[in-house]
Amino acid sequence: MGSVRRSAWLTAAVALVLHLLGHAGVLPLGFPEAWMMVALATLTSVLGYRWVLPLTAGASLLDALLSTGQSLLELTALYAVSSLLAAWLGARLRHAFRERKRASHLLNLLIRAQKELSGLDSRGEVLEALPAILEAYGQGNVSVWEPSPAGEGFVRVAASRSFPQDYRTIPEHGVVGRAFAQRRSVHVTDVASESDYVPVPGRPARCELALPLVEQTEAVAVLNLEYPEPLGEEALQALLEFAEGVSRRLSRLVERTELSLLENLNRTMYSAESLPGLGERVLALLGQVLDFDSGALVRQEGSRLRAVTFWGDVHPQERALLEEGIPFGQGLAWGVHRTGQPVFNDKYATDERGLQTLKDAGVQALVLHPIPLPGSARVRFMLGFQSRRQRHWRQSEKELLARACRAVGLALEGMLERQHTQTLLELQQTVLELSPEAAYHRILQTAVAMVPGAEAGTLMARQGEVFVFRAVHGFSLEDLHGVEFSLSQQQAWHGDLESWERGLPRVRSSAIVESSLESGLTEGKVRDARVREIQANLHLPIRYGGEVLALLNLDNLHDPLAFDQDSLRAAQLFAPAVATLLHDLRYRQRLEEAALTDVLTGLLNRRAFDLRLSEELERARRYAYPVSLLVMDLSGFKAINDRLGHEQGDRALQAVAQALRQQRRNGDSLYRWGGDEFAAILPHADLEGAVAAGTRYHRAIGALEVGGMRLGVNIGASCFPTDTEDSESLLRLADNRMYQAKSRGMPLSAG
Incomplete structure (x- = not known):
């Protein structure tokens, strides 16, 4: 700027000399006042409006002394107009120059900033780095805000060094809240006219720019900028592009985190040798990535939701509750079981549906997510995570958890198949060592544990032309002592002759009492056998060698929709192995041979x-x-x-x-x-x-x-x-x- 002023003074001096020479008649310059106008325009365009009056007055007096023939008033008006125009044009040029220089500086700064951000590995690191990066641009306030975990306003994540350190929260109705809610930038050129402006104590500003930072499709934070003077168009555009670049970086970090998590999840899950081992690995990976305090893999077992395994800082009361099992219908978990939809609860302590035991354990936030199993509409497993502090659930976290649970469901399916196969093998081995009555009970217990939705059941064996009760689970065998059913009665109870002939299971969840009476069970036996309590029944004829050897009834006493396709598949898997056991139960040696020999x-x-x-x-x-x-x-x-x-x-x-x-x-x-x-x-x-x-x-x-x-x-x-x-x-x-x-x-x- 100093060199520009020197050039202006030199140009004005030359013009003044030419002006004087013209007046003296040395140079035939025609209109000498033009050179004075050049001198004034040059000086005022560089020096600004404050020099217009003194320079105009001086030039007019000089020309009056030189007796130009024009009146002082005319000269003053002529020189004033030309000087004002030159001063206005100079101001515009200087402003444009400063804005271009400022925008160029900002653009270079933001290009360097993108390189810096590319080396950061987490959302927190990126957000905390933004104020220091933008602080080099100017003297304004730079701050980054996230939604409050309590859902009330915003909390400060990071701020420039000049920002008041005790200013940590702002209400949700301000410019920041508007930018976050609308997921678009908000530029206030004059904060004095903005009713939603929230001033920073001791840091006056004229303009405010709130830039939402987006992960994939969800706003997760707001970069807020306040400056003592308005932003130029180029600077504004550079800041908008910078915010878009930060959003892209945040989205890539989410994608990278998700890919890394799913890769680690698949690698660790498929090396697990047991269901608890698989659960521990899943809980540890997800719990650490999503920043929870504790978690559990929960499984439906009849009328209870029980923990398969735990992770993290589990409160003793919480552990005792989940080990015993959440009773049917209590708490939020049974809602997830019923609807198949996850629950993200950030106000658990005040939720009337919450379990008091968990509230007493200090749970503030809770997520319950179903684990979908292929081919099953019913929720048999779910992941539960707890936090003892309030938190805000981001959409990216919900999507990550959903994808993770789908992957866990595939791994669980394979684990359950291996577990079922192992269970049947163990059943075949242990039954050989038991008495016939103990063997019947072991078979029934295995069926109840193996078939999803079952919590009670009976096993009836064929004796001649009738079926008699040989084992019960969840009922009293004495109550059913002496009860017999003919083949035709059981076929009527099954209801489908074709599936009976093929040994396929049948599910009934309505008119159970009426069907029992039609099958020959008296009112007294209906009462004694607690038939009226049964909400769902799975009936499986166990066939071997062309005839039905036994009848397996599996019951749920609480949920009419307890049995699904996975229940039918498990029952069908169960039937062939059990048929062999039942056929050869009285012949231990033949049982071993049948288990190890190909019949054909x-x-x-x-x-x-x-x-x-x-x-x-x-x-x-x-x-x-x-x-x-x-x-x-x-x-x-x-x-x-x-x-x-x-x-x-x-x-x-x-x-x-x-x-x-x-x-x-x-x-x-x-x-x-x-x-x-x-x-x-x-x-x-x-x-x-x-x-x-x-x-x-x-x-x-x-x-x-x-x-x-x-x-x-x-x-x-x-x-x-x-x-x-x-x-x-x-x-x-x-x-x-x-x-x-x-x-x-x-x-x-x-x-």
Whole structure:
């Protein structure tokens, strides 16, 4: 600016000299007053309005002394108008220059700021960094505000150093609140005319700019700027773009957090070996990311919602309540169970629906989120998180929790399937060691625990032409002593002859008493058996060998909609294994054989294979000898089955089993996995021995002919410890080699 003023004085001096020379007649310049106007315009455009009067007066007096012939008034008016115009134009140019310089400075500052923000890893870090970044732009107030956890106004997240440190809250009706609610910027050019303006004590301002900061689609904070002078258009646009850049950064952080969380969630969940272990990992990950104090994985068990596992700082009263289980219909959790919709409660302490036990434990905020299980409309599991401080629920948190719960639901489905399979295996093993009556009770208890929605039940066994009660759960067996039902009565109770013949479960949730009376139960027995208390019933005929051996009734005494598709699937999964147990309950040795033998071929089955392989590898490690494995898949079997029928297909499988037995070496064991797949475990056989055995089996099967159609086989071989040292890898390797043999048209592959 100093150089500009020097140039102005120089220009004015030259113009003045030319003006004087023109008056003296030395230079024929025509109109000498023009040079005086140039001098005045140059000086006033640079020096401003305050120099207009003295310079105009001086120029007029000078021309009057030089006797120009014009009146002093005319000269004064001429010079005043030209000087004012020049001063106005100069002011505009200076203002534009300052604004451009200021905007350029701000733009450079904001570009550097974006680079700084890109290195920050959390919302808190980004919001706290904003005042320091923008403080370098000017002397205004810079502050960042978030909604108050209590839902009343806004609380300060960060502010510039000059901001009053004790000024921490503002009401929701101000400019900040308007920008947050409308999710758009609010620019007040003159705060004196703004009724919603909330002044900062000791920090007067003229203009205010409130910029909402958005995560994905939700405003989460407001960047508020107050300056002692209005913002230029370019500066305003730069600040708007800066706020958009901050919002994009916040959205990317949310996306990155979500992806990282889901990745960690999937990795940790699928390595969990138990339901409590899975729950602990899920709760810890989500609880830390979403900043909760404690949490629980809750499961519906009949008329109770019980915790599977806990995480965090769980109050003893809260733990005791969830371990015992929340009774049906109490609290917010049963509403989630009924509607399938999550609950985000930030005023739990004053909510009339809240449990007093949790209120006494200091819970202020609570979230209950259902975990959807594929194929089930009913909520069987939910995540519950608690906080002992008030908090605001952001939409991004809700969406993150919803996605996480969907992922947890998939993991839970796999875990439950494994758990059900393990439960049935354990049932098969333990029932063999029990008395018949104890075995009936164990079967019924397992069914109640295994089928979602069940809290009570009865098991009726067939004796001749009638069914009698052999076990009860949630009722009294003495009350039902001597009660018998005929086959036709039970068919009437089931209500669907086709599903009865197929052994499919049926669910009834209305007219239960009327159906009981129609089935032959007297009024007295209806009362004694508490039939009127039953809200939902699942009835399963357990069939074996073409006849119904037993009837399983599972009941819920509270919820008419307790049983869903997942209940039916669990019951159907339960029925076949239990049918075998019930059929052979009086014959312990036959039960073991049925559990380990394929009925059609007489070979050992897949379950026996799994048990035998693990045992054989343990012995091989102990005594240092090799064990080989053959996996065999028939070729040509499907054509026999399709063209000749299933009966001929069964004969073909029996012929294959017989051919394998004839070629078996002493000590080797043969298995039918199911369908047209077979396997062999060869102790003390290396890979060369496995190839020799596989060659014998291939020739024997290749010689078979059924209905004029020939069979073939593809075989994969693997060896412990040459190929691998664990059973799962050994089996996978043999299976892969079998597929290689099939794809290459080879009878056998061993490497």
